[in-house]
Amino acid sequence: MKNYLLDIVKAQDKGASKGVYSVCSSNKYVLVASMLQAKEDESFLLIEPTANQVNQFGGYTGMKPKDFVDFIQDLADQVQFPVDRIVLGGDHLGPNPWKNETAEEAMEKSRELVKVYVQAGFTKIHLDTSIPCADDDVLPGAPLNDYIVAERSASLCQVAEETYLKAKNEVAKPVYVIGTEVPIPGGAEGELEDIEVTSVSAAQKTLEVTKEVFYKRGLGDVWDRVIAQVVQPGVEFGNSDVVEYDPSKSADLSQFIKNYEGKVFEAHSTDYQPLDCLGNLVKDSFAILKVGPWLTFAFREAVFALSMIEEEMAANQKIQSPSNFREVLDQVMLDHPEAWEKHYHGEEPQLKFLRKYSYSDRSRYYWENPTVKEALETLFDNLSQAEIPLPLLSQYLTNQYRAVLNGQIKKDPKEIVLHKIREVTAWYSHATQATNNA
Structure with a gap:
């Protein structure tokens, strides 16, 4: 089965300004409108619920991953959109919903989370293990050690790969996204000032450490399917204001990822960006644009x-x-x-x-x-x-x-x-x- 996302990455490798937007919503009107847009464009459609929305316990939507798949298929049938042109992703799959529990407990639930997503046929998996758990020895607001994050991500990837082989679904092999969302999910609180762009050194360390851990855990053959890294390109929105993308501030970051064949950036919280800013993001290798609140x-x-x-x-x-x-x-x-x-x-x-x-x-x-x-x-x-x-x-x-x-x-x-x-x-x-x- 074809994974359309790999075509986007290959096009970026060749210097083309090609991208895809990811619909992060469970609202049926949003999803139908997105299908109608993709139908008109004759394109595929990327849809991604989060671990809070959809998980093995139902999430706040009341849907487990298989329920969400059935929900999407029903909507696609209503508007006669081919289901084989829908790519389903799982966003922020990791311990975030259970961050107040111990790391052992939260990661056990995270492994089950990834398992049920892959069993249901999701083929884009965001491995987000950056959130500290209750017993992690970090200061409030401080990030987890890169190696801990990478080890936890690799353990989830391992579950995903094993599950895919056992499930024998007629879907493409999973592709993976690493890194965390720097903007606060759903938008920032209060008034906004300039947002700090992820440094090249931080982005490089995340990539290199994760690659090292993947190879050590026997996942070297999977690394080519790690297609994207989440970084902060300098975009955000709050209750009443928006920080617009400034290409000059992420020029070094944009140039950096071009040195890694088969890798692009994923940009979160791109809601409410002007059209030229969205186009510039894609041009600068932020090939996956996440959008949710703007649609609702x-x-x-x-x-x-x-x-x-x-x-x-x-x-x-x-x-x-x-x-x-x-x-x-x-x-x-x-x-x-x-x-x-x-x-x-x-x-x-x-x-x-x-x-x-x-x-x-x-x-x-x-x-x-x-x-x-x-x-x-x-x-x-x-x-x-x-x-x-x-x-x-x-x-x-x-x-x-x-x-x-x-x-x-x-x-x-x-x-x-x-x-x-x-x-x-x-x-x-x-x-x-x-x-x-x-």
Whole structure:
């Protein structure tokens, strides 16, 4: 079976500015929109849940890896997207979900985590063992020793390789990503200043130490399938600001990776970057661009706009029982603050604003809440049964209004939502030049 990611790496080795974006989301509308984008591009699609989202215990989505595969296959069938053009990856596979346990306990669960991912047919595995566990002898905030990280990564890789051979799935051999995400998952907290780019010496040490350990553990033949390293290229986003990519600050880093055939960089937290910045990242060997919150942010934007349209229609007696969607979502977030209270700070007026509009989009954790889902379906039903007036669509969703006029989409709320999400996927498609074609 073909592993499309290897084609990207080979193209980069030849000096081509080719890349791929990785959809890091379990939101069904985001995933469908991404499939529609890939279908239009005639490209493959890379989708990656994290160890917190999907694991052997269900994660916060309630899905185990096999459940997620079935979920993706069902969505692909709905939009007639070939499943053999979907590459599934596991992001941050390692002890992070169990970092408050001992290293022995956390790594035992990590090995099982990798095992069930590979058994389910995931073929891109991010080995992230950089997080200290409860009994690791490190100062707060200090990194683990490179050799400890490499040893733990190699142990997970070994499990992945053994599992792949036993599983006999009709999928390509796994490829691996090493290194950790320097930006905080989901965006930074507070105001941002300049972000320090990973030094060449640090990147080189990670590569060389990991290679040394892999060979010592008999994984030398796997090293060619370690295709990428996660480093910090100098990008980040917070609640209301974005640090844009500056090619001059990562020039040495970009040149460094070109000396390693078969290796590229993976950039995390690329959300909200301008189009030229995304293109420059790919040009500078950051061939894998991770995007997540921006996609659900766009989804939330569309739903909020539709909610405002519904309110106007209710005021004009076109809708009798409005969903009150925005109020419902905020109340659920207030009733269950676990997903946002550690990330948003300030007085209640500021907190209310952040719950709605923060770039980190902590509302994405609430879309599967039964109360929120019911309100969303009510919103969609109301706007399906009572025709949306074009002037209101123009007022709140200008691009989607134009798409309706041009016959690209119907005046259907779900089509409108998908089109809004595709404004983001289109940027990433253009930045990677849709060059992940098979």
